[in-house]
Amino acid sequence: MAAKSARRQQIEAAALYPLDWLEERSGLVGGVKYFLFRKVPRDTSWFHTLGSATLTAFLVQAITGVVLAMYYKPDPDSAYESIQYITNDLTLGWLVRGMHKWGASVFIILMFFHMARVFLFGAYKYPRELNWIVGVLLLAMGMLEGFTGYLLPWDQTAYWATVVGINLNGTAPVLGPFLAQFLSGGAEIGADTLSKFYALHMLAIPGAIAGLIVLHLYLVIRLGVTSPPWSEDAAGRERTEPAPSAGARAGLVRPGGRGGGSA
């Protein structure tokens, strides 16, 4: 590549100036760079993207949830109408509500895929046991989030699904009936239940999930990413060089690239 022209250098300096300003005063830019450009095994596979995908699904839920919370009314008399308003009258309300509703299923499914990937890759073994435990807690919190959110539309499906769900909790021995009564906020499901579930769904459980995600990511960064189980590097075997690709033979691949030298 040719030497940069003076004009280009000026533009780059101007673009980087805010980042330098921020870095000198907080060190955050360096932190983000460390996270984005940290070392991972050479043979990291696409399966390793499932964790980030789950995080993205959660962020989508959080953002759409905030928008929904601006228009939803957690009162039995107006909950259903507020959702009707969001779906039919609000600009793009149908889109936000749909994203939140389907995003919930996407979040749970991706969590299970991510859990299966970690399990099948053996990435829960020493020293990552704590990370696995944090992941289990995240799974439980995610399911509770879905359970509490299901009641909020306050229609027939929501009501009866919650009746059955709370009664399922009530079948646990000794403390089950007390848990069921605590969740329903009384003998019957009513206004108290809706407020309680709304508070759990909006404040308590997302807060817990956010905290656990921070811990989960900290452990991933600190402990590093494992190679896939088919990795030859991790098994300590001599790495077999793949035959040069057609592009390499034609001289189109930059020297020192993937199939080439090790450090």
Add this chain to the structure above:
Amino acid sequence: MFIRYNGLEDGKPSFTTLYSRCAHLGCPVQPNGLVDEEGKKTVGDQGIELTPVNVTGFGCPCHGGQYDTEGNRTAGPPVRALDRTEFSIRNGNLFLGKFYSVAEVQGAGARARIKRYGRQVPGVHVDGPSAWLYPIEVP
């Protein structure tokens, strides 16, 4: 709630008041029986249609629990009979009182012998060896 008038017992009107929540997990229980098409009528300003049913029992649509006309469990996953309420009659009006759970009802109608217990959530055994799992009643 399902309420049935049982006629006079010792000169006082007697009712059977069954709670329509299934004793398995709380789904709404529906009456089984032949539908009386002629007796269909429309009530209220929203035009709600009511069709009477000759009740031969009750069934739960969720998981298939079946009950007889006294609320005893005859089939399916429910663990006990349908809950009932106490009732009183004041000034010619029927008032429903506290709920209670029922293990079994022998006999029928006004002369039924009801084995009653304190009210429990669905899924809780009130008698038999399984009742030892739930020693404490929820107030």
